[in-house]
Amino acid sequence: MSKKTLANLSAADLAGKRAFVRVDFNVPVDDAGNITDDTRIRAALPTIQDLTQKGAKVILASHFGRPKGVDDKLRLTPVAKRLSELLGQEVIKTDDCIGDDVAAKVAAMSNGQVLLLENVRFYKEEEKNDPEFAQKLAANADLYVNDAFGTAHRAHASTEGVTKYLSPSVAGYLIEKELQYLQSAIENPQRPLAAIIGGSKVSSKIGVIETLLEKCDKLIIGGGMVFTFFKARGLSVGKSLVEEDKLELAKSLEAKAKERGVALLLPTDVVIADNFAPDANAQTVSIENIPDGWMGLDIGADSVKFFQEALADCKSVIWNGPMGVFEFDKFAVGTEAIAHTLATIGKSGATTIIGGGDSVAAVEKVGLADQMSHISTGGGASLELLEGKVLPGIAALDEA
Template identity: 70%
Template sequence: MASATAPTTLSLLKATATSSTTLTRASLIPVHSVSVTRGLRFSAADPLLALQVKSRILAVNGKGSRGVVSMAKKSVGDLTTADLKGKRVFVRADLNVPLDDNQKITDDTRIRAAIPTIKHLISNGAKVILSTHLGRPKGVTPKFSLAPLVPRLSELLGIQVVKADDCIGPEVEKLVASLPDGGVLLLENVRFYKEEEKNEPEFAKKLASLADLYVNDAFGTAHRAHASTEGVAKFLKPSVAGFLLQKELDYLVGAVSNPKRPFAAIVGGSKVSSKIGVIESLLEKCDILLLGGGMIFTFYKAQGISVGSSLVEEDKLDLATSLLKKAKAKGVSLLLPSDVVIADKFAPDANSKVVPATSIPDGWMGLDIGPDSVKTFNDALETTKTVIWNGPMGVFEFDKFAVGTEAVAKKLAELSGKGVTTIIGGGDSVAAVEKVGVADVMSHISTGGGASLELLEGKQLPGVLALDEAVAVAV
């Protein structure tokens, strides 16, 4: 919830001064010097994940600190060699990577993100049984086979990964039985079975019968109650979170629920309807809320402002009004763009110009926030200690209307350099920071789309609820 010292002015079309008061809060993410990563035996997908993995492993060994565990779930970092050596561990990862027409991986980010958890397990003598989906197959579909993933997985792990031709059955059981300590067996695409997405107990039981314990590191599918993400956990104990899943929870739940303040949220996207839950949830927690993207025109029209042919959800006008009132009641400084970039058609080569948000002519549509709004937003963000961003400021797929989105990405990169916690909450915002080339400096970039949104809305994720509760530890 907004703090008592949060800005209390509701700003609709122009900037207002925001409080620079910072409340002292306990940081949920342990901070360690860069040297803590020395001796890590793997390359994490990002440096902060490496830091977190190291801190969790050190905490188990009694040599380091550990932050509050968001959603209080047990982590793979809590498991020692004694827990893992010789044990068969069913690891659900999200290796749903894009492939080109030649079945070559075009982006291995998700594979690299899964490596720390797998490395931790095999370095402690576990036998890893790796499961994932790829694409949306309807039954057994050769083009969705996991075979193209084996070379890259083997390269990153430094061992030869064995692949099964199925994910259940006698042949798979034989491969599991022959797996050495520290070995990795990749099961075939779990979605080749319709029972996976239906979360049929018998299918989940067959998957679980292959292993002794369960690790879920697939945040991107944690909001789905599928057999490999939720059902398996009913048959295997312990069932714990992998390092990647834990990091997502620490940031999207922990750092958002108890942020360093002032805490700003930036929400964009084309429709209010797709972000209602996110906005309502964040209004309970943030001090500053910046809105951009196509949704702003529904807020303008709700105030009686002409928006030309801009996108408007007519059935959400009352909702927009209620959200504005709620922000005022909560003491949240809500900022809408004061100027917009308008176009005469929805196309990359459209004629465009910058106008005040109150002066959009008939026949023109808003496709980006304007330069004055960028300055206003940047000024508001300057005071913050925590920022979360979900959704673009305009139609950033078109270069002409990507300026506002790219400006936000650059500002967050600058703030990251000053020690501000910056969280990119999945979806198009991730594509934006990658396009600008500043992804590496953000505190956290969520790997989940729908899962990220549901967490930010305050919803419980089935794949997380199914995991064991954490034992309380000292911070």
């Protein structure tokens, strides 16, 4: 899916034009309202700076949290402050995202200025993709740039609806980079291609596993979902997490891998605990020897070695989901070892893609984020793109 991007627009196309830019500034904040991680704000800087340098008037729109109507705790004021610091220029902040006050502030903008609209989800019409609301958002702009990959899988007024009223509608640099990495990893990878899929439930990753079985050479499975596979093989899993209604599916996925010649690799040993707690008693056992009353919370040292050997010759790796309960330090060892392994193979030229969600947090926790080829900013959006689904926020943009 080749889309028109901001790179296709010159200063002549943009000077003096009002650009409505959908960004994802849904950043974490502490109880006092201070931003604890500004990654998403920094990720939008290349697009914002390109527009300001080309003389556009930049109107930014984002959601923040899940408000039910106007909620003072979910205003974007702290984001405007942080963005001003990062850009080295004042960001004008409005108290609404549509209406006369917004229109007046936009009319007063000079070329190269940046304005941040209030949280678009203060209006329920945003998530309903209401055409009238989309038209009101678009009324203050000449063109549209979508750089919010994290919400590209949602057809909302500010991600899809506005494109009907603004032309051109193009992808920003962040979305362009996401598509470049995630799509080419699936459609045209350097081989061998390995996918590492973790997380607690098979059910949330079925689509991805099925798609990846068509595309990859090796599929490594970790996290809580492995116990559904083990139980399907007839092994005893103690009180580990199992999705009883997915046992047949697990069997069919293993059969499908075999049929397609894909190496589907499961852990050989696991770290088990006597309860689900950071200070639980723990021991490492082979997958055949999980005692009753114990639950698996991480992959063991042999599994790490087994997975490292499988990844050693890979030229492309996509990782989505942790190997264990990495929020508990005692059970984070497997996940952290995989992060180190990807950093190592990346140094010898492999493309390493972290596909959103918890694996991003894991890579950041061990300080290896800058050693990965690409870290996706979207959780659900990355998964849906890897599944081969059409993302409405991207489909709505102009064709290249």
